[in-house]
Amino acid sequence: MTDIIFLIIALFTVTAALYAMLTKDRTVSVLSAGAAGLFASILFLMMAAPDVAMTEAAIGSGLTTFIFFFALRKIRSSRNG
Amino acid sequence: MVKKVFILLMIILTGLILWSFVPGYESRTALPEVSAHYVEKGPEELGAANIVTAVVVTYRGLDTLGEVTILFAASAVVGLLIHLNKNENKRRREGSEILRTGTALLFPLILLFGIYVFINGHLTPGGGFQGGAIIASAVVLQVLAYPNRKIGHGLLSVIESLSGFTYVLLGAAGVFLTVNGFLDNRILPLGEYGSLLSAGLIPVIYTLVGLKVGSELSSVVISLNGESEEEQL
Amino acid sequence: MVDPIYLIVIALATAFALGLFRKAPSLLPYGLTLAALAVMTVISGSWAYGILSGSLEGTDIFTAGFTPPVSINLYMGSLEAVLLLLVNLTALMTALVLRKEVKDTSVYMLMLLLVFVMGLNGVIMTRDLFNLFVFIEIVSIASAGLIALRSNLEQLGAGFKFVIAGALTSGFMLIGIIFTYYTTGSLNMDVIASQMSPALAATGYTGLFLIFIGMIMELKPFPVNGWGLDTYEASVPAVSALVAAGTTSAMFYAFLKTSYMSGGLFVQAAAVIGGMTFIGMNVLALQQDKSRRLLGYSSIAQIGLAVLAYALVALYRIENGEFIVFALILTHALAKALLFWLAGIVGKDSIHDWGVIKKKMILIAPFAVAVSALLGLPPFPSFFAKWDLVMGLAARGGMVWIILILSGSLLEAVYLMRWFGNAFKDSFNEEDTLDWRFGTVLPVFFNMTVLLALGYLSASQSSFSMGFNWILLGAVAVLMVLDFLPGIIKNLLLMGAIGYYGYGFVMAAESYRSVFAWIFALGALITLLPGFGVKGKRMGFYPSAALMFAGLIGLIEAVDFMGFFLSWEIMTLGSYFLILRGKDSKPHALSYMLFSLGGAYLLMTGFAMTYAGTGSIALGALVKAAIIPHSGIIFALLAVGFMTKMASAGLHIWLPGAHAEAETDVSPMVSGILLKAGVFGLLMTAISMGEQSIGPVSLPYVLSWVAVITALVANYMAAMQEDAKRLLAYSSIGQMGYALFGISLMSHLGWLSALVISIVHFIYKVTLFLAIGSVAKRTGTRNMYQMGGLITKMPFTFFSVLICIIALSGIPPLAGFSGKWIVYNAVLEKRWMLQGAVAGAAGIIAFLYLFRLIFAIFLGQLKDNHRKVKEAPFFLILPQALLLGLVMFFSFLPGSLLRPVGEILEEFTTAGALEWQGNMAISDYGYWNGVAVMWVFMALFAVFFLILTINGRRAQWIKQFNIVFAAERPARPETTHFSYNFFAPVRKALGFLEYPFTTNFWNRVSDFLHAVAGFCRRIYTGNGQTYLLQMVIFVVLSYMLTKGGF
């Protein structure tokens, strides 16, 4: 049973990653990559690695995405200015 | 198009290289010698309930020091580039009312949560890096809500420097006090197993790491937001 | 002793603390950084000293109070200590250079610098795989930050490429590390190494491969290194210096550690990749004219060589491997850092703008030292390393690799020497400035000193015995230091040194060596005399001359291949610097250097094969080499190597320019003396090895044809020259052709003639070059059609030229005849009539140019603008007078020369030796009494002189301008000069001889290589993504090739 759930989440991860690479929109791409990170952190949790899961969620998925957005925002503002 | 097919071929071949590992792979049933040592002796040796933390902070403490250094270097590069390319700030639209009120409420809470995470790193999942990241996300909220408020690097930089410096000194203290004890956590008493003030130096180090990582990541965020470094918090 | 962990503690604590000084005056954080780096240098230095001197032992450094594998450990051993010292010292020096940048970059640059250095220290010391990965990431981020110190577009682009390439590499490596952890259960390299077995290597193959390929890609192998080149080019030069010296050395050591860990699983792949990188980068660099990018190419090539050397040492079990590999690495690091710092001082990117370096002439010295060290010239450690490597390879049958290493080195010489020549010769803009500060200059000279010191140290470490006299190089060093003194004093010093040393040296020389010893020692003294007439300091002249003479003397003194080859290279280097001093000598000096190096590498290969076959490196082993397999090939290699120096046909194109364009007193040195080194070597080979053949082809027979063709064509070319010094240069080629012919006869008389020709050619050519040189100096031209009638203005010079051409043409009564006479005797003995006929024809042509020399310059009408020409200065006449005295002595008493020389050769063969009755030489085909001939000649001369004097009374004197010009003045007045195109009729008949076959051939070779370079370097598209794709392809291909599938 856990294997099946694990498999499904793994599929989600891969799908999110694929989508991140296939979509034309930068923002969507960054968001899907963040989603992939979040799914991965669930995988980590299921693999008895709560520390890693937490790190991945807070840093790999959370903060990284934020930084992406700040960078994108800065790029946008320097284009306008 | 030809190029993409070629790239795809290369990626498939790379996949084959990695795949060559899969057939021989089986989930472990027993731990390797060193890991077994950590799990069996770790709690007694270091007094930390969270073995991952014990490994991160003490057994493989040099890695962690390096890791902190990498973040430090990354933030120094960000600082360097911002410093070299000072440009005038453009006013940005303030965050919405809801965001600002929410931030006012949440900011201290998130900060506290971050602190909780790194102080309890030796007992529960979490630690300096996670806590630091949480603190940084509080700053992110702040920046989002008040994009034009000048949040400077001044205080952050002092916190960062002091915590980093102390971390290294505490590590070096191990060399003084014990033999070959760089980053040894046992220069403080191990305390009662499972309590907050236990595991010797681990909570102290994780606190320092949390402060350092938090301030570093915050300044990266602020730098990317385009503020100059002159103003203070 | 201070715990090495403090290296990391100090760097990090300082870096972290710098954040507190953001607002402080920049001097404070800068001072702190310098102090930290200085302390680190002292710590690593004391460890290096302690371990190398034996007072300390290599020691483990544990962390966290546990022993490995439970906790991470570091190791401080001899190699680590030396590398740490290198890295920390380079960082300290770089920090000095970067003083100017501190203001603009706040504390950030200093933080990054410290973190960078700390990372390098960690990379060198750590024994844990993952820890290694962490330190590599630190290095990579910190250096990527330092690349963007000026934050311009080039730097940002380069930095970004660097980061993405690094991220890809470390990604692969990380996967490899975790796979390896899975199969071995450990991250400790020593533990893994101890477990390593064929079975484990098979199951853990993918992991080990990924670590290997990751580490290799950190070393920027060809062709996946475009990003590395970009960073070298874009960074501030001081940063590039630190990357080239520090990062590459540390990464290379890390590569070694991982390679040992996997039990040498991938050494073959490493050999291929290293060899490919060494050759590839050196070829591609040919087309590069941006100095820092050029240095990047060279850096990567050198690391390729180090990887190759490591792999070969492992594959062929070559002794002394540690020395070979680390001598290469250390030399490269020191020299490359020096050059990058120099690039910072010069501040010009294009290698064509480096002439500005001459604003501070003294900078030429470190430049020369660094270039020589990179090329593996003596006395630098890389020389000994290459030597040991080549000898080892030869002994174990690695000929292919020898060829690869030597041809790569030759290619490297092309662009480095070209660059050096440009800097030394090109003019510069007076407004350009150098970044001449204490902080920028100190590091350059510091590294130069270290390189020189290491050269001395490594010579004593080399596993081969040293047959070289270091006193002479000491003299060179003294002259370098005293270069600020007036030239006359230095000349006295040098002559004193050569005189003092030379006396004992000549006395000690035995056998045919003594002939050459006389030529070299006496020649040195005589050709140095004109130096007294040169005013001023003449910077660089005396050290170079001393270097050349030291090499020449060393050749004679050498007892083994090592000493011989070392002297050979030293001689080449010294003469290169001398030739380079000439006014328009830039391209000629370069081709001289390249041909010499090419020849030297052939010699090295020949020696190596001899060593492989006989197991001895004593020069005497050549005798034993006569009977080993491949002896013919050895003979051919050595012969061609020596013939390069003798400028035999096909290998001669460097000579005319080099000898003609050299300074007045340098031409006689290189032409009269230096060429004899080739004769010496070839004679030694011929005497030792005897007649050799490859298959059915007899090598002496081939040589004899090369020789006579050389003589014929060179003499013809000499006759066609308008430039008097070029004429003499071609004449030298022709004379060396005779010497070669004599050697190729492989008989007593043949060798005797070669020795005699060497002696007389030395005398005449020195005299002629001095005489013609002084004419050129007085008249301001070397074109003969612009001269004429100088007999009245320069009577002594006329007399000296007259005597010399009589002697040189080989007609009685003067000493030149004796050489020819013996040659023809030897030809008759050998029955090589055809060759003898060609040689005779060449002799006739020689009359043409010799006649012209005297006729065009001294006879005819004096030019208007030469009316005030004076006789040559005293110090140019003095040596001529001395040599003419020698000529007369030998002419009156030919026996005084032929007899002792002949006796020397009787040691080797007596067949056909001359017999002597008083002053009469008797051969199997006739006899010759030099004294009698002389008297007869004198009598005839007196008779003719009388007749002419009496008849002369009836001659009619006419006024100079008693000539009626018809119509108009020609557009090119010189065409009306009687000596312009003097031999036009001959040219009509023999013009085909002038077709520049050889020059065209070598030009095509050069064009081809440059075209290949131009085409191949297009793989460096500049697109970071393409670079990544290349890296992935590289990984995939390497995997397929090493594993043979998936």
Added chain:
Amino acid sequence: MTGTIALITGILLVLIGLWGILTNRDIIRMIVGFSLFDVGIHIIMLSIGYVAGGTAPIIENLSDIGKSYVDPVPQALVLTAIVIGLGITAFMLTYAVNMYEKKGTLEIDKFEELKW
């Protein structure tokens, strides 16, 4: 089984990331590719340390010593690797922002100032 699935997922993510890195001309999306590449590696690393039936290596009472735990070492390594990944991503993004400010574009093939 869980371990194998994770391993394969990780490999797939690495390849997807690689695909993104090699085919996107947009620098931002290349960086996204790199972070996916990293996530993939992290999953692979954890799958190595996975012990079937093991629990998280947090030992609340000393009496729990001796139970089956998953390997803490790869977890510690991943923890480090994640933070390093963040550092590198931030670093790349800063570069990207500055490159954009200098050149007004983020297409990788426009940054060919240095070549050959």
